[in-house]
Amino acid sequence: MDEFEIIDRFFSAPQRKRRDVRLGIGDDAAITRIPAGFDLVIATDSLVEGTHFLPGTPAHALGHRCLAVNLSDLAAMGAKPLWCTLALSLPDADVDWVQRFSAGFFALADRFGIALIGGDTVRGPLSVTVTVHGQVQAGSGVCRSGANVGDLVYVTGSPGSAAAGLDLLRASGDQIDVESDLVRSFWYPEPRVIEGMALNNLAQSTATSVTASAMIDISDGLHIDVSRLLGASDLGAELALDALPGFQADSALTVEQILFGGDDYELCFCVPPAAEAAFKKIVADWHCPVTKLGVARKDVVVSWLINGTPYDGNDSTFVHFE
Amino acid sequence: MDEFEIIDRFFSAPQRKRRDVRLGIGDDAAITRIPAGFDLVIATDSLVEGTHFLPGTPAHALGHRCLAVNLSDLAAMGAKPLWCTLALSLPDADVDWVQRFSAGFFALADRFGIALIGGDTVRGPLSVTVTVHGQVQAGSGVCRSGANVGDLVYVTGSPGSAAAGLDLLRASGDQIDVESDLVRSFWYPEPRVIEGMALNNLAQSTATSVTASAMIDISDGLHIDVSRLLGASDLGAELALDALPGFQADSALTVEQILFGGDDYELCFCVPPAAEAAFKKIVADWHCPVTKLGVARKDVVVSWLINGTPYDGNDSTFVHFE
Numbered sequence: 001m002d003e004f005e006i007i008d009r010f011f012s013a014p015q016r017k018r019r020d021v022r023l024g025i026g027d028d029a030a031i032t033r034i035p036a037g038f039d040l041v042i043a044t045d046s047l048v049e050g051t052h053f054l055p056g057t058p059a060h061a062l063g064h065r066c067l068a069v070n071l072s073d074l075a076a077m078g079a080k081p082l083w084c085t086l087a088l089s090l091p092d093a094d095v096d097w098v099q100r101f102s103a104g105f106f107a108l109a110d111r112f113g114i115a116l117i118g119g120d121t122v123r124g125p126l127s128v129t130v131t132v133h134g135q136v137q138a139g140s141g142v143c144r145s146g147a148n149v150g151d152l153v154y155v156t157g158s159p160g161s162a163a164a165g166l167d168l169l170r171a172s173g174d175q176i177d178v179e180s181d182l183v184r185s186f187w188y189p190e191p192r193v194i195e196g197m198a199l200n201n202l203a204q205s206t207a208t209s210v211t212a213s214a215m216i217d218i219s220d221g222l223h224i225d226v227s228r229l230l231g232a233s234d235l236g237a238e239l240a241l242d243a244l245p246g247f248q249a250d251s252a253l254t255v256e257q258i259l260f261g262g263d264d265y266e267l268c269f270c271v272p273p274a275a276e277a278a279f280k281k282i283v284a285d286w287h288c289p290v291t292k293l294g295v296a297r298k299d300v301v302v303s304w305l306i307n308g309t310p311y312d313g314n315d316s317t318f319v320h321f322e
Numbered sequence: 323m324d325e326f327e328i329i330d331r332f333f334s335a336p337q338r339k340r341r342d343v344r345l346g347i348g349d350d351a352a353i354t355r356i357p358a359g360f361d362l363v364i365a366t367d368s369l370v371e372g373t374h375f376l377p378g379t380p381a382h383a384l385g386h387r388c389l390a391v392n393l394s395d396l397a398a399m400g401a402k403p404l405w406c407t408l409a410l411s412l413p414d415a416d417v418d419w420v421q422r423f424s425a426g427f428f429a430l431a432d433r434f435g436i437a438l439i440g441g442d443t444v445r446g447p448l449s450v451t452v453t454v455h456g457q458v459q460a461g462s463g464v465c466r467s468g469a470n471v472g473d474l475v476y477v478t479g480s481p482g483s484a485a486a487g488l489d490l491l492r493a494s495g496d497q498i499d500v501e502s503d504l505v506r507s508f509w510y511p512e513p514r515v516i517e518g519m520a521l522n523n524l525a526q527s528t529a530t531s532v533t534a535s536a537m538i539d540i541s542d543g544l545h546i547d548v549s550r551l552l553g554a555s556d557l558g559a560e561l562a563l564d565a566l567p568g569f570q571a572d573s574a575l576t577v578e579q580i581l582f583g584g585d586d587y588e589l590c591f592c593v594p595p596a597a598e599a600a601f602k603k604i605v606a607d608w609h610c611p612v613t614k615l616g617v618a619r620k621d622v623v624v625s626w627l628i629n630g631t632p633y634d635g636n637d638s639t640f641v642h643f644e
Contacts, residue, residue: 022361023465028398028539029365029456031463036358039344042439043351044407044453048446076350085366087409087451117364118453124370125447129409131366131440134351141353143345217350 009095010102011086011119018115021083030117032083034135041134041141043073049126054169059097061187063104066128069219071112071191072265076217078142078200079134081193084109085118087129112193140211142200142269145232147214151270151296152279153230153237156192156288158245159222160253161185163261182252189265190288192217198282199269208278215269223259226268226293227302233270236299242306243291255311259304270296331417332424333408333441340437343405352439354405356457363456363463365395371448376491381419383509385426388450391541393434393513394587398539400464400522401456403515406431407440409451434515462533464522464591467554469536473592473618475552475559478514478610480567481544482575483507485583504574511587512610514539520604521591530600537591545581548590548615549624555592558621564628565613577633581626592618 012025023031034040047066049055067084074081086105090098109116114132165186197203199212216229230236246253266288271279283290294305304311334347345353356362369388371377389406396403408427412420431438436454487508519525521534538551552558568575588610593601605612616627626633 023463027466028395028537029363029401031399031458032362032364033460034356034362040354040356040362041351042354042405042407042455044409044440044442044451046409046411046442046444046446046451048411048444051445073350077353079351083364085364085453087366087368089368089370089449118366120366120368120451122368122370123373124368124449127411127446127449129366129368129442129451131407131453133364136353138355141345144349215350 010098011116011121018083018113021115021117024115024117025119030083032117032133037138038135039138039141041074041077041079041136042131043070044129044131045070045073046127046129057187059100060104062128063101064108064188066130067105067108067132068189068191069265070130070132071108071193072189072217072219074132074134075192075196076142076215076267077134077136078140078196078202078212078215079136080197080202081112081114081132081134083115083117084130084132086116087120087122089122089124089127091123091126136200140200142212142215143232144214144216144229147230147233147235147270147296148272149235149297150273151213152273152276153226153239153268153270153293153296155218155222155226155244155266155268155291155293156195156286157190157264157266158253158289159218159264159266160246160258160261162189162263162265163257164253166261166263167257186263189263191265192267192288195286195288196267199267203282203285208281210271210275210278210282212269213272215267218264218266218268219262221260221262222264222268223302223304229268229270230296230302233296235296236301236303237294237296238303238305239293241304241311243293245289245291332420333438333443340405340435343437343439346437346439347441352405354439354455359460360457361460361463363396363399363401363458364453365392366451366453367392367395368449368451379509381422382426384450385423386430386510388452389427389430389454390511390513391587392452392454393430393515394511394539394541396454396456397514397518398464398537398589399456399458400462400518400524400534400537401458402519402524403434403436403454403456405437405439406452406454408438409442409444411444411446411449413446413448458522462522464534464537465554466536466538466551469552469555469557469592469618470594471557471619472595473535474595474598475548475561475590475592475615475618477540477544477548477566477588477590477613477615478517478608479512479586479588480575480611481540481586481588482568482580482583484511484585484587485579486575488583488585489579508585511585513587514589514610517608517610518589521589525604525607530603532593532597532600532604534591535594537589540586540588540590541584543582543584544586544590545624545626551590551592552618552624555618557618558623559616559618560625560627561615563626563633565615567611567613
């Protein structure tokens with residue numbers, strides 16, 4: 001395999017030009033510039049075949065997903081994405097596969113104006129590692145810690161959908177191209193970039209300003225990640241399981257999927273009660289559901305309520321399928 | 323495998339604090355700051371077992387090597403390294419292995435004061451992807467292009483040593499722990515960080531200032547990479563093969579290893595003839611050999627001379643062993 005040929009062909013050409021990229025792909029390294037008054041935000045995540053996605057996953061979906069899961073980490077800090085690097089390990093130089101992968105990757109990158117500034121394509125078992133770079137106003141950025149007693153706990157989207165999609169894929173055997181909104185949730189998670197920025201005082205379409213006191217993205221499952229979020233501030237909560245979209249009568253999700261399924265890449269965050277009115281104005285512009293789960297309190301655990309009654313499910317934690 | 327436990331244990335604790343790292347490992351992303359007047363330099367490289375290193379490679383050596391090959395890319399731009407991220411795919415959670423790997427990684431990181439600011443440890447075939455970040459004075463940075471007719475062409479170290487080390491390892495069968503300076507060259511390449519910075523007007527121990535007109539690091543083999551370097555400026559050269567350390571009578575290297583072996587991670591660069599005197603002063607402080615290979619000229623190829631006579635070897639190009 002001539003790695004340079006693949007890189008040149010699919011990962012160099014169709015790039016949006018950014019003025020903050022002085023030197024892009026093609027030299028030993030890239031050179032970028034971050035404006036004065038901003039800090040740099042950096043995250044990295046790998047997807048490995050058989051651990052994070054099923055063999056036979058469409059290349060276009062994988063191209064989207066490997067960038068989306070990283071953008072979700074930036075979103076959870078309230079950062080604006082700027083640039084990324086891509087390390088792609090391929091068992092063979094399947095040009096059609098790479099074309100579809102790059103189409104999925106750049107479709108998402110272009111939506112947020114993100115430049116691919118570095119890459120390494122090597123022969124090996126199928127896996128992808130992306131490193132993303134974003135910016136926040138100097139001194140800002142929403143951490144996992146920072147919540148206070150009385151803060152309102154919210155989550156975007158419909159947690160459990162990706163796990164339900166994965167269950168459908170597993171049940172489908174060789175029929176990997178299952179047509180389903182749930183499968184799409186697993187293959188094409190929507191990183192909450194605009195929403196995350198809005199929660200770092202960067203709402204685009206309103207003069208209202210809100211900063212979340214704490215934020216995390218849901219990658220390992222709603223229960224474990226909301227527990228991490230509140231635990232980072234030594235808090236807990238009783239949260240309303242039946243408030244979630246996945247719990248409604250027309251939903252196909254199980255409680256297990258909602259609480260312990262992973263790979264949702266939704267945002268879970270805390271809003272000070274004094275900011276609730278401003279927050280509601282901002283949310284009016286969002287294209288995803290937002291659910292108020294409850295109120296942070298002095299507690300060591302996160303527990304769940306249905307109709308105000310404790311839910312007595314089996315506790316378990318999500319482990320990436322294997 | 324509980325990936326968080328491994329990350330927490332080996333990749334979070336022993337870090338040197340850097341004032342430009344506002345938020346390190348442990349949240350959804352890291353937050354860093356780059357001072358006004360500097361640009362950011364970013365490179366990423368993957369090492370995959372069976373493609374870039376032999377099964378059985380000592381974990382300590384791999385920890386060093388995965389960072390070294392990336393630092394070499396920064397060095398080739400003349401950048402000062404700052405921070406890195408590490409994505410590690412492991413077939414199983416072998417704690418002893420990870421301990422040795424992290425020891426090799428941090429031994430090198432600490433030498434240059436580099437902070438690990440992000441990581442992802444996942445289950446999968448053994449591979450490592452590192453992304454490194456460095457800084458250069460705004461508007462500076464040495465590219466591959468930029469050489470002019472008459473520029474002097476230099477290379478550091480002894481190209482071919484790593485390839486000779488790899489050949490020894492291959493010949494050794496199960497005896498993977500071969501004691502040899504050549505094997506050490508392959509396992510523990512020395513990134514030319516100080517030398518690269520000096521060639522970007524950042525010599526540390528002298529008032530003399532030199533900026534290379536063009537630079538590359540030798541990863542795929544001396545011949546192909548010096549051809550890339552001069553080719554980026556539409557130049558070529560006749561270069562003195564017999565000037566190289568590996569060609570001397572006491573050397574065990576073959577011409578094939580010297581010209582077409584890869585993985586050396588030496589710097590190859592061009593110096594304007596007017597800067598030769600200043601360059602010689604700077605080189606006096608370096609701890610590695612530096613060889614003047616010849617002079618860039620209007621040509622479409624790089625050819626090699628022995629005793630001033632064209633070397634008529636077989637042309638071939640290095641492909642990572644497989």
